[in-house]
Amino acid sequence: ILNVEQSPQSLHVQEGDSTNFTCSFPSSNFYALHWYRWETAKSPEALFVMTLNGDEKKKGRISATLNTKEGYSYLYIKGSQPEDSATYLCAFLLLETSGSRLTFGEGTQLTVNP
Amino acid sequence: DTGVSQNPRHKITKRGQNVTFRCDPISEHNRLYWYRQTLGQGPEFLTYFQNEAQLEKSRLLSDRFSAERPKGSFSTLEIQRTEQGDSAMYLCASSLALTGRETQYFGPGTRLLVL
Secondary structure, X not given: OOOOEEEOOEEEEEOOOOEEEEEEOOOOOEEEEEEEEEOOOOOOEEEEEEOOOOOEEEEOOEEEXXXXXXXXXXXXXXXXXXXXXEEEEEEEEEHHHOOOOEEEOXXXXXXXXX | OOOOEEEOOEEEEOOOOOEEEEEEOOOOOOEEXXXXXXXXXXOXXXXXXXXXXXXXXXXXXXXXXXXXXXXXOOEEEEEOOOOHHHOEEEEEEEEOOOOOOOOOEEOOOEEEEEO
């Protein structure tokens, strides 16, 4: 059974604060790591697909890093805004089942207070 | 194209009834996935199709669950004899698979409540 863990489970920050979350995953048989942002009543929105150790990706104020050797990824949000409030999910793709199942963590629920 | 769509968005049913959900993927996408999310958990994989072929099913997909993608376009997920434990958000996603690492684009989900 694959174990993908995210921390913290929830986070409350003030507008303008920078924040980061962690996703831990098995370091063996790594194929890809996906990050999604899911706002209530909307579709989960794809943020990044990360594949190589040392990958760093950026989309506006959001960036992510990947360490496949130790099995973790960080998601950073610079200068949080209320519209960043959402659940952030990471999902691991195992080499042996490439192209099929994503194994998700439980998510980090971010609330940004104005 | 406006993305992946799912219908209905909400469904309330009584225990023992059958329900069917529909997913319309992004038109050129060859892979279609079904996931289920229960409260406080991340989405869990149920099954996926490549074109019309169902290539993998999770052990979560009991005999009461059946999924089809008859012409390699839209897909349906049917739950027979629903149980209260089936209450969840059912998510559909699609991708254009080349390496297997491609982004899966999700629909808004169908929220099922079994009374």
